[in-house]
Amino acid sequence: MRIIIGISGGIAAYKIPFLIRLLKKSGAEVKCILTPSAVDFISPIVVSALSNEPVGIDFWNKETGEWNNHVAYGEWADLLVIAPATANTIAKMATGACDNLLLATYLSMRNKTLVVPAMDLDMYKHPSFLRNIEQLTKDGVTILPASEGELASGLFGQGRMEEPEIILTKIQEILKTKTPLLGKTVLITAGPTHEAIDPVRFIGNSSSGKMGFALAETAIALGAKVVLISGPTNCTLTHDALEIIHVTTADEMLAEVKAKWEACSMGIFSAAVADYKPATVSDTKIKKVDDVLHIELVKNPDIVSWASNNKKENQLTIGFALETNNEKENALEKLKKKNMNIIILNSLNEKGAGFEKDTNKITIFDSKGDTKIFDLKHKKSVAIDIFDYIIEYSK
Ligand code: PMT
Numbered sequence: 001m002r003i004i005i006g007i008s009g010g011i012a013a014y015k016i017p018f019l020i021r022l023l024k025k026s027g028a029e030v031k032c033i034l035t036p037s038a039v040d041f042i043s044p045i046v047v048s049a050l051s052n053e054p055v056g057i058d059f060w061n062k063e064t065g066e067w068n069n070h071v072a073y074g075e076w077a078d079l080l081v082i083a084p085a086t087a088n089t090i091a092k093m094a095t096g097a098c099d100n101l102l103l104a105t106y107l108s109m110r111n112k113t114l115v116v117p118a119m120d121l122d123m124y125k126h127p128s129f130l131r132n133i134e135q136l137t138k139d140g141v142t143i144l145p146a147s148e149g150e151l152a153s154g155l156f157g158q159g160r161m162e163e164p165e166i167i168l169t170k171i172q173e174i175l176k177t178k179t180p181l182l183g184k185t186v187l188i189t190a191g192p193t194h195e196a197i198d199p200v201r202f203i204g205n206s207s208s209g210k211m212g213f214a215l216a217e218t219a220i221a222l223g224a225k226v227v228l229i230s231g232p233t234n235c236t237l238t239h240d241a242l243e244i245i246h247v248t249t250a251d252e253m254l255a256e257v258k259a260k261w262e263a264c265s266m267g268i269f270s271a272a273v274a275d276y277k278p279a280t281v282s283d284t285k286i287k288k289v290d291d292v293l294h295i296e297l298v299k300n301p302d303i304v305s306w307a308s309n310n311k312k313e314n315q316l317t318i319g320f321a322l323e324t325n326n327e328k329e330n331a332l333e334k335l336k337k338k339n340m341n342i343i344i345l346n347s348l349n350e351k352g353a354g355f356e357k358d359t360n361k362i363t364i365f366d367s368k369g370d371t372k373i374f375d376l377k378h379k380k381s382v383a384i385d386i387f388d389y390i391i392e393y394s395k
Contacts, residue, residue, distance in 0.1 A: 001023070001026070001027070001028035001029070001078055001079070001171070001175055001177060002028070002029045002031075002076055002077050002078045002079075003023055003028050003029070003030050003031075003077060003078065003079050003080075003081055003171065004030075004031050004032070004033060004073060004076075004077040004079070004080045004081070004105065005019065005020065005023075005030060005031075005032045005033075005051075005081050005082075005083060006032075006033050006035075006080055006081065006082040006083070006085075006089075006102040006105065006106070007032060007033070007034045007035070007038040007041075007042060007047070007082075007083065007084070007102075008035045008037070008038055008082065008084060008085055008086040008088070008089040008102065009035055009036075009037030009038045009040060009041050009086060009088075010038075010041060010084040010086045010118045010119065010161070011041060011084075011118070011152040012083075012084035012118035012160070012161035013038060013041040013042040013084055014041070014042065015083075015084075015161060015163070015164055016032075016042060016047065016083065016084075016164075017042075017046055017047070017050050018164040019081075019083065019164040019167055019168065020032070020047065020050040020051050021050060022164050022165065022168045023168065023171070024050070024051070024052075026168065026172075026177075029053075030051040030053065031051060031053045031056070031073070031076070031077070032047045032048070032051050032053070032055050032056070033055070033056040033057070033073065033101055033102045033105055034047070034055060034056070034057045034102070035057075035089060035100050035101075035102050036057065036058075036100060039057065044057060056068045056073065056101050056102075056105075057101065058101060059101055059104070068101055070101055070104035070105045070107075070108045071108050073105040073108065074105055074107075074108030074109045074110055075108075075110055077109065077111060078111050078112075078175055079111055079112050079113070079114060079171060079174060079175060080105065080106060080109050080111070080112070080113045080114070081113075081114045081116065081167065081171060082102070082106070082113065082114070082115045082116065083114075083115075083116035083118075083161060083167060084116060084117070084118035084161045085115045085116055085117045085118065086117075086118070086119060087117075087119050087123050087126075087129050087132075089102070089103070090115065090117060090129065090132050090133065090136065091128070091129075091132050093106055093115070093132075093136060093141070094131075094132035094133075094135040094136055094139075112140070112141075112142065112174055113140075113141045113142070114141070114142045114143075114144060114167075114170060114171065114174060115133075115136060115141055115142070115143050115144070116144045116146075116161055116162055116167055117133075117143070117144075117145070117146050117159075117161070118146060118159065118160065118161030119146070119159050120151055120152070120153050120155060120159050121151060121153070121155045121156075121157035121158065121159050123159070124146060124157070124158050124159040125158075142170075142174060144162050144166070144167065144170050145158075145162075146158050146159050146160055146161060146162065147160045147161075147162055147163075147166075147358075147378075147380075148160065148358070149358060162380075163378055163380065163381060165380075165381045165384055166378075166380050166381065166384075169218065169221045169222075169384060170221065172221070173220075173221040173222075176223075178222065179222060179223030180222055180223065180391050181219060181222040181223045181224035181265075181387070181391075182222075182223035182224070183223070184223075184224045184225070184265040184266070185224065185225045185226070185227060185263055185264045185265060186216075186219040186224045186225070186226050186227070186264065186265065186266055186267075186268065187226075187227045187229070187257065187260055187261065187264040187266070187267040187268070187307075188212050188215050188216050188219070188226060188227070188228050188229070188267070188268045188269075188270065189212065189229050189230070189231075189253060189257065189267075189268075189269045189270060189271035189273075189303065190207075190209045190211070190212020190213055190215075190216070190228060190229070190230040190231070190233065190235070190270055190271055191207050191208070191209035191212060191230045191231035191232060191233040191235070191271055191272070192204045192205045192206070192207040192209075192231045192232065192233075192271070192272050192273075192274070193231045193247070193248065193249050193250045193252075193253060193271065193272075193273050193274045193300075194231065194232055194248050194249065194274075195249055195250065195274045195276070195277035195278060195300070196249075196278070196281045197278050197281065197282065197286065197295060198281065198282035198283075198284065198285050198286045199282075199283070199284065199285055200285050201285075201286070203274050203276070203277065203278065203297075204232075204274060205272050205274065205355070206355045206356055207231070207233075207271070207272035207355055207356075208233055208234070208235065208355065208356045209230055209231070209233030209234070209235040210235060210356070210357075210358065210379050211270045211320075211360060211379050211382070211383070212228065212230060212235075212268075212270040212271065213228070213230075213233070213235040213237050214379040214380045214382065214383040215268055215270060215383045215386065215387075216228045216237055216242060217237060217239075217380065217383070218380070218383040218384055218386075218387055219387065220239050220241045220242060222387055224241070224265075225241045225242075225243075226239075226241060226242050226243070227243045227245065227260045227264065228242060228243070228244045228245070229245045229247060229253055229256045229257060229260070229271075230244065230245070230246055230247070230271075231247060231248065231253065231271055231272075231273075232246075232248060245260075249277065250273045250274055250277065250300035250301060250303065251277075251300070251301065253271060253273065253303055254301050254303045254306060257303055257306065257307060258306070261307055261310065261311075261315075264315065265314065265315060265316070266315060266316040266317070266318060266390065267304070267307045267315070267316070267317050267318065268318045268319075268386070269303060269304040269307070269317070269318065269319045269320065270320050271303070272322065272355070273300060273302075273303055274300055275299065275300055276297035276298065276299055276300060277297065277298060277300050278295050278296065278297060278298075279296040279297065279298045280296070302338065304317055304319045304338050304340060305337075305338045305339065308338055308339035308340055309339060316341045316342070316390065316393075316394065317338075317339070317340045317341055317342075318340060318341060318342040318343070318344065318386075318390060319334065319335075319338060319340045319342075319343050319344070320343070320344045320345075320346065321334050321335075321343050321344070321345045321346070322346055322347075322348065322354060322355075323345060323346075323347050323348070324347070324348045324349065325349075327345055327347045327349070327363075328345070328363075328365075331343050331345040331363075331365055332365055335365055335366075335367065340367070341366060341367050341393065342364060342365070342366045342367070342389070342390065342393060343364070343365050343366075344362050344363075344364050344386060345362060345363045345364070345365065346360050346361065346362050347361075350376070351376075352376050353376065357379075358378055358379060359376055359377060359378055359379060359382075360376070360377065360379050360382045361374065361375065361376040361377075362374050362382055362385070362386070364386070364389050366389075366393055368393070370393075372389060
């Protein structure tokens with residue numbers, strides 16, 4: 001891979017050294033071009049040392065007297081990655097402006113361009129920015145949308161530049177250099193299930209679906225087709241390689257898993273399925289009459305156990321264990337009892353792990369007796385670790 005990283009002037013430029021290292025580790029050749037304002041945010045010396053290449057900033061290199069040839073840059077690169085891409089650089093790209101070396105290189109690119117925006121919340125929502133992004137998409141540029149989180153301004157919302165690991169996966173997806181799941185279909189369950197008590201109440205939990213959707217996104221990036229069966233969540237994802245099926249209850253989730261399982265190479269069961277459901281559902285809203293209300297609960301079917309007990313030799317089942325105590329023992333017991341190949345433990349005792357959070361901290365155990373502990377990471381990075389582990393396990 002020959003990659004040009006075009007760095008424009010934003011705080012998120014501090015993440016670029018990590019991206020350069022990841023790209024170099026994956027065997028890529030990397031050259032960097034900085035806009036004049038990017039030098040206020042990142043030192044060209046750092047970028048040059050890590051990429052092991054001279055850094056382009058001006059059209060004219062005053063020290064050597066050489067011309068920085070944007071045409072040569074555009075011919076050399078397999079991909080131009082503009083990260084962080086500021087609102088200003090994006091606006092100029094959308095209009096064809098050409099007042100710096102990076103923009104001239106963009107206009108000279110023979111291959112694809114990936115834009116990774118980073119800016120503040122209100123800028124990210126501004127109609128002019130959205131118009132420019134739409135224009136770039138029409139022009140064939142790939143956009144890796146900003147993620148949600150705390151912004152440099154202290155505000156919270158969408159605008160954070162994606163993490164270097166996610167950018168790397170996107171680059172690999174675009175250049176199709178790492179598609180180990182090509183030809184495979186991955187089934188993923190996500191989110192909670194809601195088990196109705198009456199027309200207005202249910203038993204449920206606070207799973208957001210973030211972990212399951214991150215797994216789906218990563219599986220697609222690695223070349224898989226994905227069947228995502230999700231309980232009620234606010235998460236969204238669209239892709240040609242994705243079939244998304246929305247369900248509410250455990251019974252509905254199981255019915256969809258049964259319908260899809262045969263065609264899948266593996267199932268990753270990240271849904272937080274309610275273990276019990278009300279024995280009967282009241283047709284009308286239950287009135288507040290007595291001081292104590294008894295609701296009889298009956299066991300829900302165990303979805304991952306069904307898939308495990310109906311798997312062929314070439315199918316894998318991977319489950320999660322969400323624990324609050326005796327974490328390792330409980331996870332290993334579930335691995336065995338539910339006849340799974342791999343179990344991913346996340347404990348509510350770990351800060352930043354589990355329900356709703358953007359991050360997770362996992363330990364993976366497998367049926368061969370191996371274990372791996374991971375650091376606290378963004379759920380999108382956790383999803384990459386999980387697939388790396390599954391791919392190694394399957395070898
Ligand atoms: O959605 P997020 O907010 O991002 O949170 C992610 C998560 C914490 C929900 C996720 O990482 C996770 O841990 N999911 C599994 C939660 C859970 O139900 O764990 P469990 O230990 O109760 O279940 C063990 C395994 O059996 C799980 O793979 C579960 O999907 C599966 N199961 C459980 C009950 C049931 N009736 N059917 C099942 O298939």
